[in-house]
Amino acid sequence: MIIAQGHDLEQRFGATPLFSNVNFTIENNARIGLVGPNGVGKTTLLKIMTGKQEATHGEFTVNKGIELGYIAQEHDFDESKSIWDEMITVFQPLIDQGKQLEQLQYAVADHPEDQDLLKKLDQAQFSFEQAGGYTYQAEMKSMLNGFNFPQAAWQKQIASLSGGEKTRLSFVKLLLKKPPLLLLDEPTNYLDLDTLDWLEAFLKNYPGAIVTVSHDQYFLDHLATQIFELNHGALTIFKGNYSQYLAQRELRDQQQEAAFEKQQEEIKRQEEFIQKNIVRASTTKQAQSRRKALEKMDLIDPPKHSGKVRISFKSARPSGKEVLILKDLTIGYPDKVMLRDIDFQINKGDRVAVIGPNGIGKSTLLKTVVKQLEPKGGSIKYGASLDIGYYDQELQGLDYSKTVIDTIWDKHRDMDEKDIRSILASFLFTAKDIDKKVSQLSGGQRARLTLTVLSMEHDNFLLMDEPTNHLDIEAKEVLEKALASYDGTLLFVSHDRYFINQLANKIVAVRDGHAKIYEGNYSYYLDEKAKQAQAEAEKAPAAPQLVKTSDSKLSYQEQKKRDSEKRKLQRLVDQAEQQLAELEAKEADIQQQMADPAIAADFSKLGPLQEDLTAVQEELEKVSAQWEENSLKLEDFD
Incomplete structure (x- = not known):
């Protein structure tokens, strides 16, 4: 079913059209990726859809009763509130409904013989339960944990959060509202890999439609079933994900x-x-x-996907076979240790990705390797003939008071101006751009200028901290290809899973103050993580396969071991039977309490009892399965 559509949309700035004749429809279960280079109007189109901006021509219409949810870089919070208090405002109508239900319960308690009141109470309780009245707090907790807000942070004042944390909290608030149409502008910004994986799984099962602007190809490949390409003033619609x-x-x-x-x-x-x-x-x-x-004659235009950034990296000389060896390395700051016991080796030609949650020490590792920070312990051994180039995600290597052309010229005085202009043009700097000061550039332009500088140094060992930040999706594709053909060695930090998967032949996963090495790309890393999780779930050792044989054929030691295993299993069976008896008694007690008319009419008491009952029944099922498993093993001894 179509729930929204854009008809003949046009947006002009003065006499210049940004886009025109834009037509599309959105189905109720759509998963749409809106893509295109920076500056073509993707965010503008989203704002027209939300009503925050009026189109020069045309209209965007939404079916009656369809609520839009929009997440952008702006945040709609009362920053004086705590995280928990702000998030719970989403459920204010439900909280008000609960208060009305409570008043109805008091009325029933005063007039238990009133059948009309009892009927109203029954209907109100059903409506409250269906709306999530007994589960919304659990939903809040799950969502906050999923977006990396642990319980210890729930009482933090929003004003004290960083920009990235506020963006994540905006997402939490929006998803708790569950609008039928989600409009997302760069939703993967500021999210670490674990949160991205969690978000993808959540959005795949989201009950409404989703339109998202994103430069994250991995995200679009796993979520989108349609791609809306906005480019050269026109919208073109493709079926499938981003790779398709x-x-x-x-x-x-x-x-x-x-x-x-x-x-x-x-x-x-x-x-x-x-x-x-x-x-x-x-x-x-x-x-x-x-x-x-x-x-x-109707003239055919040439293909418009030209004018891409042209990036290449080439080393001036080869490095030695061993590039970097870290041994028992501890890193951090004078007052804080970030990571301990780091042991890995990088060889010539390796593409090593460092991944992990935000703030755990990934950038600190790169800064230590490039000698911006002193190691706190252990050793770093550098290979022979090593020329190190460093891309800083904060782009602090640029002098913001210089012009674009002087940024290059000051480092390469012997180059002709014509050659410098040609190189800058290959990185999509126009004649007007090159005379601008660095402070006047956009984030994407500064990133491209930093890459220009780096490409001209011809280093044989590149350290890159979030190199795809600020780049549009096409520029990222070009950078990925350039680094894939680079003849040197690469150590990089990234949250871009597609970029990591295409480039890395080793993964350094940083977690809980330590680093673990995986010899493969991101897909291999995910497979290994899944295997580890399965192994942990199966930690209990399988019972030995006992061969049926007469006791007379067993040695004394074998018989002793067999008797010991049998006694152990018998104890486990006896313990499980005792637990089952206790849990069944507890279940019966809770059910008896819930049957009490006074409690049945009081949702504030009934809700917690229902949660207790569910927990007891889950434990019953678990213990029963353990009892059955051990009982079957015990039978093998008979």
Whole structure:
């Protein structure tokens, strides 16, 4: 079912159109990725959809009763409140409903014989339960934990949070509201890998429609079933995820290129005929006819996916085989240890990704390797003939008072201005851009300028801290290809899972103050994590397969071991039977309390009892399974 649609949307800034003739529909279960280079109007289109901005022409309509939820970089909080108090405002209508239910319960307690009141109470309790009245706090806790807000932080004042934390909290608040249409602007910014995995799983099962602007290809591949490409003032719709969109786009561009070239050949042939025959009396009419046909011809445009950033990295000299060896390394700051016992080796040609939660010490590791920080323990051994280049995610290597061209020229005085302009043009800096001061550039332009500087140093060991931040999705693709063909060694920190998966041949996973090495890409890392989780779930050792044999054939030691195992299993069975008896008694007691009319009419007492009953029944099921498993093992001894 269509729940919203855009019709002939156009947005102009003065006389210049940003986009025009934009038409689309949104189904009730849509998963749409809105993509395109920076500056083409993706966020503007989202704002038109939310009503925050009015289109120059056309309209966006939403079906009656469909609520939109929008997350952007702005935050809508009462910052004087705690995290918990702000989040619970989402459920104020439900809280008010609970208060009305409580008043109705008091009325029933005063007039238990009133059948109409009892009927109203029954309906109100059912409505309250269906709306999540008994579970909304559990939902809040789950969502806060999923977005990496542990219980210890729930009473923190929102004003004390960082920008990234506020963005995550905006997401929590929005998802708790569950609007039928979610509009997300760069939702993966500021999220670590664990949170991203959690968010993807949540959004896959989200009951409404989703439209998201994102530069995260991994996210779009796992979520989107449609791609809306906004580029060159037009919207084009593709079926499938982002990788499927790229394949379709490439095929379309190839077909358009072929059609364009064929038409250009035909135009050239016709123009040559016209030039030869226009002055001849016998053929002038035919030439004039062909000229008119040419003037009326619908011209095919060349493919528009050109003008990409052209990045390349090449080392000036080869490094030694061993590039970096970290031994028992402890890193941090004078007053704080971040990571301990780091042991791994990087060899020539390796592509090593450092991953882990925000604030755990990934950037600290890179800063220690480039000698911006002193190690707190252990050793760092650098390989022979090593030239180290460093990309800082804060882009602090730039002098904001300099112009773009001087940023390059000051480092390469012997280069001609023409050559510098050519290199900057390959990184999409226009003639106007290169005379701007660095302070006037956007985040994406500063990132490209930093990459320009780095590419010209020709280092053989690159350390890059979040190199895809600030880059649009096409620029990231170009950077990924450039680094894949780089002839040196790479150590990088990233939250971009697609980027990591395409580049890394080793993963350094940082968690709980330690680093663990995985010899593979991100998919391999996920597989290994899944195996570890399964192994932990199966920690209880399987019972030995006992061969049925007579006691007389067993040695004394074998018989002794067998008897010991049998006694152990018998104890486990006896303990489980005792637990089952206690849990069944507890279950019966709770059920008896819930049957009490006074409690049944009081949701404030009934709710906690229901939670207790559920917990007891889950424990009963668990213990019963253990009892059955051990009982079967015990039978093998008979």
